Amino acid sequence: MSEHERSLGGRGCAGDAAAYALGALEPAEAEAFRRHLESCVVCRDELAAFERVVDVLPSSAPQYRAPSALRRRVIGEVRADARRRARTGAPDARRSAWAGAAGVRRLPRLQLGLAGTGALAALIVALVLVLGGGGHGASSSRVVAAQVSGPGSAEVRLSGARAELIVHGLPAAPPGEVYEVWLQTGSAPPRPANTLFDVGARGGASVGIVDRVSGATRLMVTAERAGGSAVPTHAPVIVARLD
Amino acid sequence: MFLTARRPRPSELHRVADEELMQLVHEGQAQAFEVLFERHADAAFSLAYRMCGRRAMAEDVVQEAFLSLWRSGARYDPARGSVRAWLLRSVHNRTIDAFRRTTVKAGRDVHDETAAERLHAAELTDMEVERREDVRQVRSALDQLPADQRKVVELAYFGGFSHSQIAELLELPAGTVKGRMRLALSKLRITLGEAAETPA
Numbered sequence: 163m164s165e166h167e168r169s170l171g172g173r174g175c176a177g178d179a180a181a182y183a184l185g186a187l188e189p190a191e192a193e194a195f196r197r198h199l200e201s202c203v204v205c206r207d208e209l210a211a212f213e214r215v216v217d218v219l220p221s222s223a224p225q226y227r228a229p230s231a232l233r234r235r236v237i238g239e240v241r242a243d244a245r246r247r248a249r250t251g252a253p254d255a256r257r258s259a260w261a262g263a264a265g266v267r268r269l270p271r272l273q274l275g276l277a278g279t280g281a282l283a284a285l286i287v288a289l290v291l292v293l294g295g296g297g298h299g300a301s302s303s304r305v306v307a308a309q310v311s312g313p314g315s316a317e318v319r320l321s322g323a324r325a326e327l328i329v330h331g332l333p334a335a336p337p338g339e340v341y342e343v344w345l346q347t348g349s350a351p352p353r354p355a356n357t358l359f360d361v362g363a364r365g366g367a368s369v370g371i372v373d374r375v376s377g378a379t380r381l382m383v384t385a386e387r388a389g390g391s392a393v394p395t396h397a398p399v400i401v402a403r404l405d
Numbered sequence: 406m407f408l409t410a411r412r413p414r415p416s417e418l419h420r421v422a423d424e425e426l427m428q429l430v431h432e433g434q435a436q437a438f439e440v441l442f443e444r445h446a447d448a449a450f451s452l453a454y455r456m457c458g459r460r461a462m463a464e465d466v467v468q469e470a471f472l473s474l475w476r477s478g479a480r481y482d483p484a485r486g487s488v489r490a491w492l493l494r495s496v497h498n499r500t501i502d503a504f505r506r507t508t509v510k511a512g513r514d515v516h517d518e519t520a521a522e523r524l525h526a527a528e529l530t531d532m533e534v535e536r537r538e539d540v541r542q543v544r545s546a547l548d549q550l551p552a553d554q555r556k557v558v559e560l561a562y563f564g565g566f567s568h569s570q571i572a573e574l575l576e577l578p579a580g581t582v583k584g585r586m587r588l589a590l591s592k593l594r595i596t597l598g599e600a601a602e603t604p605a
Contacts, residue, residue: 360419
């Protein structure tokens, strides 16, 4: 008796549920197993149990941040498609929008008019100068500790022109608001990094910064109104020096 | 869970459950999609990269999976598990399809150390802070499997090999490979216990 037969305990059917759940049946075998499932409640139950196990296997893989370019491509495509859909009013416009591989595209800016930023920018710069600190070294990959004005902690992981903000224990954004990330170069007004986020139940978040951070000397986070703002309207809750 | 009947504001989407976001995505709300993407893109990319060992191929697979979610989110069936599990199954299936299309086998990650274009360590999210305990449990459960059973699971799930290919690679009868898969998943099911009963 083979290992497989022993594992089945003498059951009559082929017992392919494990191989099917793992995606290890050949296409024709998988199709035959799906037909078998229609009449075999034992295999159906077994498959449901195995699928729940298989569903957690991905978490055993080393975890990486999705590349920023991937984020830009996907979100850019979806935003563009949503705009097309809004213009045409076609309910199924989404279904025809994905022919071919998409190139890397820049995200549309959120109302980037910077008029009127002067006073706020000066305030932000002043706060940054008071709060800033924590960078070490100029290597292409490094971690920068950030200053947090309230509870919690934060750090920025830099790899080339990409950055990821990691926060722990940060309070949720106030009702009706969201956290928005800003980049600043020297004393220029902060610019939106096209990145909005909120924290989880325990105040944690891993935020891939959509825009490239090359050239930026500071990264800041403020709480802003729904959908984000073109200019910061609150004092930063997080400041990290990138230089 | 977001329990109010009114439509959530954009700033509230970060607090909305995945299942409700899927409904909004189905209605064409791009902001809801973005929240889902931010929640699950890292896990999706990590799975694809673990399977492909090639960054560009992993990106293509993840892009395809998410764009498919955007255009056909209606196919999601809550009865078959969480949005995250559904999405990761989509990534897994698409990666296997990509293997079959390209017949690229050299880059498949039989031995993790051989993976090409490995991301720099600084790009490890090490994140998903609130999932760390789940990760530890799953890794521990896999470590507890006998080596021959763990091997077939890894070759099948992460390597994308069919049972007959694994049998050939390991010079084993096909029935033995299937048997090890079944024993391995049965043991994982027991070891993970409640963790496996709760959708990721």
